[in-house]
Each structure stands twice: as structure tokens, then as C-alpha cells.
Amino acid sequence: MSRTLVVTNDFPPRAGGIQSFVYGLIARRPPASVVVYAPRWVGSAAFDLRQPYPVVRHPTSLMLPTPAVARRAAGLVAEFGCDTVVFGAAAPLGLLAPRMREAGVRRVVMVTHGHEAGWAGIPAGRRVLARIGADADVVTYLGEYTRRRLARVIAADKLVRLAPGVDTGVFHPGAGxxxxxxxxxxxxxxxxxxxxxxxxxxxxxxxxxxxxxxxxxxxxxxxxxxxxxxxxxxxxxxxxxxxxxxxxxxxxxxxxxxxxxxxxxxxxxxxxxxxxxxxxxxxxxxxxxxxxxxxxxxxxxxxxxxxxxxxxxxxxxxxxxxxxxxxxxxxxxxxxxxxxxxxxxxxxxxxxxxWSWDLAASRFARLLEPAETP
Known part of the structure; x- marks a missing residue:
């Protein structure tokens, strides 16, 4: 089975919409196919013990695309035999993609959210996104607005829609x-x-x-x-x-x-x-x-x-x-x-x-397969 390294600043137990999105995608993958590299957060040790896949924590609460983070991520690629890397938020950690390819990764998937769309509106942000997009196989977008913004600097054939799902069994009128x-x-x-x-x-x-x-x-x-x-x-x-x-x-x-x-x-x-x-x-x-x-x-x-x-x-x-x-x-x-x-x-x-999680998980699974066209 191929294995995916997920490099992300946004992961529970820290709360937030991006964290829930990334976690929801990972939770629906076969446990043996995933490794997560994320920052340390209050309560992370107890949270990680409950996950069926390895979660490796960076020693601080924020990861930046520094040489130290690159070395650690590359080491995880080798240690776990990962052939795909997913950046839970493309900017800025997606700048590590060239180092991941050097480590042996064959496929790079960048997930984007609102802040990348914002970056596309300023010159410095567009330059960073252009670099990130050039090193990606796939860059996801949430909807038509974010697609238009990203298309200013990222090739259209790399852009694929991937939005979060909603668990209607959890969120429902009788939920308390x-x-x-x-x-x-x-x-x-x-x-x-x-x-x-x-x-x-x-x-x-x-x-x-x-x-x-x-x-x-x-x-x-x-x-x-x-x-x-x-x-x-x-x-x-x-x-x-x-x-x-x-x-x-x-x-x-x-x-x-x-x-x-x-x-x-x-x-x-x-x-x-x-x-x-x-x-x-x-x-x-x-x-x-x-x-x-x-x-x-x-x-x-x-x-x-x-x-x-x-x-x-x-x-x-x-x-x-x-x-x-x-x-x-x-x-x-x-x-x-x-x-x-x-x-x-x-x-x-x-x-x-x-907006079901089944749809989102199916789309995500297709993006991870190098042999298939997203």
C-alpha cells in the first residue's frame, strides 16, 4: 500500500475550520496509508494516542518552511516509505515540495483555503503561490471564488475542487x-x-x-x-x-x-x-x-x-x-x-x-493516485 505524509500546521486538537477539514480527510483514509507531521499543541499527546495512524509532532506550535522542518519531513518520507505528500495548507509549507521530491516523493498535493486566495491578491503572495503551484501535481480549491483567484498564478490543469464535508449524523435538528x-x-x-x-x-x-x-x-x-x-x-x-x-x-x-x-x-x-x-x-x-x-x-x-x-x-x-x-x-x-x-x-x-464526507473522501482518494487523472 502506498503511504502519504501529511504536512500541516492545521491539525487537532487545535480548533478551527481548516483543522477539521484536514482531519476529516485523513480520518477517512486507511490508517496504514497515512503519517501526519504537525505542530505540538495543548493536549496533542493525548489526542495522538487515540489516532490509528502515526502523528509526529514538531516541538513548537508553528511550522515554517525552514531547513529544520524540511529535514524532519524528508526524514519521515524515508522512515515511513511515503510516496505522496499532502500539504494541509499550501501556503507557506508548500515551499518544501522540492525537498520532498528529493527525498523520494512522487506526487505532491497542495490543499488551499481562504488565506491562499487572499495571498493571490498581493504581489508578494502571488510570487509565493506561483512557486508552490509550479512544484505541485495538484492544487485544490474550495469553490469558484477561490478557483478564480488561484488561476491567476497556478496552471488551470492543476486546479481541482476539494471542499470539506459535513457529517449530517452529527449536525442535525435533534442534536441537543x-x-x-x-x-x-x-x-x-x-x-x-x-x-x-x-x-x-x-x-x-x-x-x-x-x-x-x-x-x-x-x-x-x-x-x-x-x-x-x-x-x-x-x-x-x-x-x-x-x-x-x-x-x-x-x-x-x-x-x-x-x-x-x-x-x-x-x-x-x-x-x-x-x-x-x-x-x-x-x-x-x-x-x-x-x-x-x-x-x-x-x-x-x-x-x-x-x-x-x-x-x-x-x-x-x-x-x-x-x-x-x-x-x-x-x-x-x-x-x-x-x-x-x-x-x-x-x-x-x-x-x-x-456536501457529504463520503464525496469529499472519494475525491481526496483520487487525488492521491499518481496513475489517475484528477
Whole structure:
């Protein structure tokens, strides 16, 4: 059996969308076919013991394309007899590809996310991506937006779509939303939930600026913001005048996230592009997890986020810089619960049909085979 070395900065137990994506792909490979090289993180030793494949940890929490990392990765290629290498995020570790070929690797697969699309918008980033693309056999993209951005510097015949999957057995309407509502004292109040890392791009501040207008039209509505991150203090300051109509939970364990989604009536994350296009949403897997949970979604128009919504069918796409537009979308959904439920039902059907992990795993498996055309 051929063996694949996965070199990635993004791997559990560190939380995040890219980490979940990379882990989900690996978890569906035969255990004897995979070796992972990733940074050390809090709790990584216990996590690694539970995996059926080897996980080799770098001694620090970040890996860069340095000679030391290159030597370690090349050593793993030799030690485990790997003939394929997958870079869990193409930039910047994909710069190690030439060294991997010298070590004996015959196939190089680069997985891209939102940040590579952002890099494609600046000259220095384009130069790095061009080098990475030149050394790859395959460069994956999430959706049409990221494909267009990457195609500026990477040959079109190397670009292949590979998006994350959604586990509809984990994310579903009965995943424990009633328990979460009871714990938070929400009762039967209308709930808009936003589950994401707390950073400016995700648009939680726009939700908070929109919220007084929502509560004016839908008395008793609650905004539930779930997650941790550096923007938390700013968001708590913005929320303070709104009292009990806003709840900011902070981070919650991964196993409890489906319950928090299922506790909502509407999911909203009005993401926006920042820093001249460098900070952009690649896709937004949480929109699809919310759809699988039976919720209509309100997504920002940043980058590839609209690829995760069938606008008008499974949710709405809004300008994440405009609180009035966000408020109007939320009010419309909250005041039409039957229509919102119908959107959520269509979203769950779409997630199960088009975004299953079985589809993603099958596509990934084909990319690893040198004899086949992706």
C-alpha cells in the first residue's frame, strides 16, 4: 500500500475550520496509508494516542518552511516509505515540495483555503503561490471564488475542487438544542446563533450593530454568539448595552457545538473581506453545518462564502458591512418561521446530497493516485 505524509500546521486538537477539514480527510483514509507531521499543541499527546495512524509532532506550535522542518519531513518520507505528500495548507509549507521530491516523493498535493486566495491578491503572495503551484501535481480549491483567484498564478490543469464535508449524523435538528436552550434559560424565545472564531472578518460586530433593529421588530429575540478569539472583549463591550438579548458564551467543547447550532432558529455570520482582500472567507463550513442542523443561514458576501449558500433557497447572502441589510434579513426570517423552517429543510437536504464526507473522501482518494487523472 502506498503511504502519504501529511504536512500541516492545521491539525487537532487545535480548533478551527481548516483543522477539521484536514482531519476529516485523513480520518477517512486507511490508517496504514497515512503519517501526519504537525505542530505540538495543548493536549496533542493525548489526542495522538487515540489516532490509528502515526502523528509526529514538531516541538513548537508553528511550522515554517525552514531547513529544520524540511529535514524532519524528508526524514519521515524515508522512515515511513511515503510516496505522496499532502500539504494541509499550501501556503507557506508548500515551499518544501522540492525537498520532498528529493527525498523520494512522487506526487505532491497542495490543499488551499481562504488565506491562499487572499495571498493571490498581493504581489508578494502571488510570487509565493506561483512557486508552490509550479512544484505541485495538484492544487485544490474550495469553490469558484477561490478557483478564480488561484488561476491567476497556478496552471488551470492543476486546479481541482476539494471542499470539506459535513457529517449530517452529527449536525442535525435533534442534536441537543433543547438542552442548550434550557441551560441558557432561552425558553421558546427566537434565537439567532453565530458560531465562529471571534475575529473581525466573521462579522459578529455587524450582528451586534444590527441587533437593536432586530429586537425592535421581534421582541424577545436573542442573539447567541458562540466561540472564542481575540475580538471577544470588543464584542462584549458592544453587547453590554443590550442586556439579556445578547449572550456571548465564549468557546465551547467541540462535541457540544451541534447542540448550540440546533438551539437556534436562524444562523448568521455576516463575514466581510478586510485588509484590501487579504483577509477573506474561503468558504465557511459552518454555514453548511448550520444547514445540516436545519437552520436557514444568513451569510456575508465575502470571498467564497456564497458558495456555501443557495441564496433564496437555503439562506440569504448579505453585505456584511451593512447592519441595516443584516437586520432586514434576520427580521424577515424570524417573522416568517414557516418559511425559515422550509429554508432549513432544503439546506439539510442540500448538505446531505452535495456536501457529504463520503464525496469529499472519494475525491481526496483520487487525488492521491499518481496513475489517475484528477
Amino acid at each position: 438544542g433543547g438542552r442548550v436552550r434550557a441551560e441558557l434559560g432561552l425558553g421558546e424565545r427566537p434565537v439567532v446563533v453565530c458560531l465562529s472564531r471571534l475575529v473581525p472578518r466573521k462579522g459578529q460586530d455587524t450582528l451586534l450593530r444590527a441587533w437593536p433593529g432586530v429586537v425592535e421588530d421581534v421582541p424577545g429575540a436573542v442573539l447567541l454568539i458562540v466561540g472564542g478569539g481575540p475580538y471577544r472583549r470588543t464584542l462584549e463591550r458592544l453587547a453590554r448595552p443590550m442586556g439579556g438579548s445578547v449572550r456571548i458564551t465564549g468557546p465551547v467543547p467541540g462535541a457540544e457545538l451541534p447542540g448550540y447550532l440546533a438551539a437556534g432558529d436562524v444562523f448568521a455570520m455576516p463575514c466581510r473581506t478586510r485588509l484590501g482582500g487579504v483577509d477573506v472567507e474561503g468558504l465557511g463550513i459552518v454555514y453548511l453545518e448550520a444547514s445540516a442542523s436545519g437552520l436557514p443561514v444568513v451569510a456575508g458576501s465575502s470571498g467564497g462564502a456564497p458558495d456555501a449558500v443557495l441564496s433564496g433557497e437555503t439562506g440569504l447572502v448579505v453585505d456584511g458591512t451593512r447592519p441595516d441589510e443584516v437586520a432586514a434579513a434576520l427580521v424577515g426570517l424570524l417573522k416568517d418561521p414557516a418559511g425559515a423552517r422550509a429554508m432549513g429543510e432544503r439546506g439539510r437536504e442540500w448538505a446531505a446530497r452535495e
